[in-house]
Amino acid sequence: MTWTAEQKMQLLFTIRTKGVTEKRVLEAMEAVDRGLFVQGLFAERAYEDRPLPIACGQTISQPSIVALMTQALEVGPRDKVLEIGTGSGYQAAILSHLCRRVYTTDRFRSLVAQAQAMFDRLGLTNIITFTADGSHGLPDHAPFDRILVTAAAEDPPGPLLAQLRIGGIMVLPVGQSDAVQTLIRVRRTDHGFDYDELCPVRFVPLLEGLGRE
Template sequence: MANESGQQQDIDRAGFLLTLRQRGIGDQAVLRAMEQVPRAAFVPTGSLTGAYADQALPIDCGQSISQPYVVAYMTERLALKPHHRVLEVGTGSGYQAAILSKLVREVVGIERYRTLADQARERLKAGGYNNVEVIHADGMDGWPDRAPYDRILVTAAADEAPAALIEQLADDGVMIMPRGPHNGPQHIVKLAKRQTPESVTLDEERLIAVRFVPLLAGKAREL
């Protein structure tokens, strides 16, 4: 029975990668990372049958693991290089951080729910993703101790990019995040930072429509 389950997962993973290609994901490094990181290791046991479906899945604390296409799309738009340090705000299950770890030198993940931070840390350690550090903290504040970051990925929606994150983004750095109200239209936006001695500007490009949980300030009270 276990062997049959493994065979089915292999079939599902093959279809999962085909779907990403058909939907326009063309960066070979991103596709390799999506192939190498088993999504089944990051979803709750009750959701294993849908681990490789192109859909978001619920996790603890009322949060979710993003749809694979959205994970791949946001990762691709970061235009990552092997020497980059990346800040991820909203680590959740740890799946996105694992994908990033295959593509860059260092990943710092922030999660406001201690339960999720602890779970993600354990999963990432078990999977050998040794260049990821998960911190239980307020994502709105970023993590200045390791700044500047070449890239910042925010996996929760806000009306505006938090000022602390803009400050911690390196000159010529890129931030990808969903923007928009909790109950209204949201889009992924790409923000490119340009800094001179006189000013800081953000070049903004609006991308695809999405639906994300809201970016909230503070550490969560619940464990």
């Protein structure tokens, strides 16, 4: 399904009320129709501000969290961005409107294939997809200006921190259970890493290895 002007206006209003004010982020959210990334039984709920199930036991994040994470990432037009957890492809599609190139990985080959098909359909040629263990990042393509992780780890993974360029930013959920997680922003400096806590969130766990689907 595709969204109506009223649905688009309501979703953008909701995102603004959650604290997203960056003009470029709002424009990217408006440019990407979430309904294209939600299939099956939950398609009619695509424009609600809530996470929804997708294939392989994963979820598509609620739009306001996608927007908040994107805003926290402070993406620039020339940035090279790594996304861990392609999922439906919704977040990568939004990032593609904000940066030079998006590298996105998922442990489920079928999700990557579906997302790639949607990127092709939308003409998003600056997204490169990989089926890979996201906890290791993509060392062959590092360093990255920005890294976004859409699954929760107990701590920021060392390999991802190492692949972040000095001056770069990583945004990810951390927590020891799926009930208690915090979205944090990590800035890499000449002297190490600075951490900011942003808000409580709930994401699927970051798992090692490849999925079976």
